[in-house]
Amino acid sequence: MKFMIATVAAFAATATALKITEPKENDKWDLSQTNTIKWEHVDTDPEEFKLVLVNSKTGGEQPFDIDDDVETKKGEYKLTNFVAEPGATYKIKAYGTESTNRGQLAESQTFNVTKSGVAATSSTSTVKPTSSGTPSSSGAVPSETSNAATPLGVTFGVAGPLAAVFALLF
Secondary structure (H helix, E strand, O other): OHHHHHHHHHHHHHHOOOEEEEOOOOOEEEOOOEEEEEEEOOOOOOOEEEEEEEEOOOOOOEEEEEEEEEEHHHOEEEEEOOOOOOEEEEEEEEEEOEOOEOOEEEEOOOEEEEEOOOOOOOOOOOOOEOOOOOEOOOOOOOOOOOOOOOOOOOOOOOHHHHHHHHHHHO
């Protein structure tokens, strides 16, 4: 009987925990524009969590880090100019970043990316390590206004290719 009560209590706690409410099933997102990720939360949810865009195309999931330090109490996140291949197999996932909770907290319904954002050009590259110390799959450090991410995780602008050419010549 105690086991059954504990199971019901655990289920009730997870039923009211962090829940991503937008994007909704089959929504269409133009990632060159601003899109809003929304969620509901309760007081027992962590203060911060990590947001990840996941493409569940054939062959496994392809994750792109959005932000590692999302404030739960805000209830939404503005995503602007994010680079990802158009397709109909995307989800937003939330992961705990606290030592006591590192698992998946929530995920959105599947939605469509109709257009990718544009990679920002820069003369420097930026790679942000994840909590494990290894570079994230998207690598670039996003912000709530513009992420300048690329599918390879690094933006080079004109300086990168020019440096490669000069390295080959000398």
